[in-house]
Amino acid sequence: MLSSQIPLPDTEWGATEFEARALRTLLGHYPTGVAIVATRTADGRNVGLTINSFASLSLEPPLVLWSLVNHSPNLPAFRDCAYFTISILGCEHQELALRFANPRVENKFRDIPVQETPEGVPSIGGAIATLVCANHQQTHLGDHLLMIGHVKRIASIEGKPLVFHSGMFTVLHDVREI
Numbered sequence: 001m002l003s004s005q006i007p008l009p010d011t012e013w014g015a016t017e018f019e020a021r022a023l024r025t026l027l028g029h030y031p032t033g034v035a036i037v038a039t040r041t042a043d044g045r046n047v048g049l050t051i052n053s054f055a056s057l058s059l060e061p062p063l064v065l066w067s068l069v070n071h072s073p074n075l076p077a078f079r080d081c082a083y084f085t086i087s088i089l090g091c092e093h094q095e096l097a098l099r100f101a102n103p104r105v106e107n108k109f110r111d112i113p114v115q116e117t118p119e120g121v122p123s124i125g126g127a128i129a130t131l132v133c134a135n136h137q138q139t140h141l142g143d144h145l146l147m148i149g150h151v152k153r154i155a156s157i158e159g160k161p162l163v164f165h166s167g168m169f170t171v172l173h174d175v176r177e178i
């Protein structure tokens with residue numbers, strides 16, 4: 001049978017009207033890694049936040065993407081920066097992930113291992129992978145600003161990633177080889 005001939009199920013197939021909260025819960029079924037995106041403002045202030053919207057986009061040229069909610073106080077900083085870093089967190093970095101997701105923390109970078117890249121932007125020391133990106137392109141889409149970075153520098157160390165799934169942090173378990 002051709003795929004075009006597969007009959008549609010005669011039961012109702014999914015909800016066509018749903019609230020944003022329901023969509024958010026459903027999207028939580030898709031596990032992601034956790035990263036901290038960071039940059040430095042023109043007046044020398046380090047800014048950063050926890051994200052899970054990070055994704056690879058292209059290998060040649062090397063492009064990655066992430067999205068920033070429109071009401072973020074850090075939107076001008078990221079929109080106008082020349083470079084930003086993406087620090088992919090290890091499973092022991094849960095506290096860091098919570099700190100960088102908390103808008104009430106005044107200086108998120110205080111007393112943590114911050115590294116300065118040759119481009120003059122901060123990255124998180126001990127991250128299992130770090131990408132330094134030129135601020136390549138941005139597009140306002142819906143309630144987020146889509147940020148596309150051109151990867152200029154990469155570094156990584158051994159470590160297991162921190163994972164976000166269904167609103168919770170979790171870790172990967174080794175699968176026994178058969």
Ligand SMILES: Cc1cc2nc3c(=O)[nH]c(=O)nc-3n(C[C@H](O)[C@H](O)[C@H](O)COP(=O)(O)O)c2cc1C
Nearest residue numbers: 049050051052053067068069072073074101102103
């Ligand atoms: C696991 C996780 C993933 C997140 N992913 C994003 C994201 O991709 N984009 C975003 O704008 N906010 C995301 N947030 C929310 C921000 O981290 C949070 O709003 C933070 O307070 C923003 O910092 P700011 O208020 O200093 O801008 C995420 C939060 C968590 C806990």
